[in-house]
Amino acid sequence: MAAPTAYSLIATDLDGTLLRGDDTLSDRSRAALARVAEAGARHLVVTGRPAPRVRPLLDELGGEGLAVCGQGAQLYDAGADRMLWSVTLDRELAETALGKIEAEVGLLYAAVDQDGVDGLTLIEPGYVMPHPTLPAVRVRRRDDLWTEPISKVLLRHPSLTDDELASAARSVVGSLATVTMSGPGTVELQPCGVTKATGLALAAAHLGLAPAETLAFGDMPNDIPMFDWAARGIAMANAHPELKAVADEVTLSNEDDGIAVVLERLFGV
Numbered sequence: 001m002a003a004p005t006a007y008s009l010i011a012t013d014l015d016g017t018l019l020r021g022d023d024t025l026s027d028r029s030r031a032a033l034a035r036v037a038e039a040g041a042r043h044l045v046v047t048g049r050p051a052p053r054v055r056p057l058l059d060e061l062g063g064e065g066l067a068v069c070g071q072g073a074q075l076y077d078a079g080a081d082r083m084l085w086s087v088t089l090d091r092e093l094a095e096t097a098l099g100k101i102e103a104e105v106g107l108l109y110a111a112v113d114q115d116g117v118d119g120l121t122l123i124e125p126g127y128v129m130p131h132p133t134l135p136a137v138r139v140r141r142r143d144d145l146w147t148e149p150i151s152k153v154l155l156r157h158p159s160l161t162d163d164e165l166a167s168a169a170r171s172v173v174g175s176l177a178t179v180t181m182s183g184p185g186t187v188e189l190q191p192c193g194v195t196k197a198t199g200l201a202l203a204a205a206h207l208g209l210a211p212a213e214t215l216a217f218g219d220m221p222n223d224i225p226m227f228d229w230a231a232r233g234i235a236m237a238n239a240h241p242e243l244k245a246v247a248d249e250v251t252l253s254n255e256d257d258g259i260a261v262v263l264e265r266l267f268g269v
Helices: 014-018 027-038 051-061 091-105 142-146 162-176 196-207 221-229 241-246 258-267
Strands: 009-012 042-046 066-069 074-077 082-086 109-114 121-123 150-156 178-183 186-190 214-218 232-235
Touching (some): 027 258, 051 074, 091 142, 150 162, 162 186, 196 214, 221 241, 232 258
Parallel strands (some): 009 042, 042 066
Antiparallel strands (some): 074 082, 178 186
């Protein structure tokens, strides 16, 4: 059955967008996504979380298709539990970038997401996970972060705001890495040129869909490339001002089922 709107692909961020603050999906949102599927459109998760941290949520959503993970660095096939595509962040470049940022702003606390469907999140002493529900393994020293291939580095500063840290990082890392801000306490380094848009474009190509058919939802600056790529980008009421500034529309917050409100309007209830 063909979708009754111009949108055949619905791309959603997770944290602060589709999920509520307690990591759950409301019944209303679940029903709206089911209606999207009944209409013949596809729902695609596009998240900063690495694949291993997305798998339980996809199980809850009943998702057996593709998911864009790790800020676009991973294309994950949930049904087969395998990575269709991934790109890693060179660990020497990551260390160099981290050193340049610390030379600019002082001591940082770092963590990494390892590559692969079973990759771990490692955190060095002093790093506090911004999302306490996500599992992490604490290592004894920073050198232990680089023992296996990684998809990204997560940074925290003891006093700078996320905006200040992201701005300072961008000013010094150059082409060593892409700097993103994906949530409170979440400034990240990922492979240069990799964004949610690059991952979304790859996933859409696998599905035979185009930007003109894509509706995207998000809440943070890391969603800006995705909004630029998609035909229409809708920010949540709780979104960062930078994302709201480029959004085509602002819906209600994630706590108030903002995505469901839009999908009900487009696809019916």
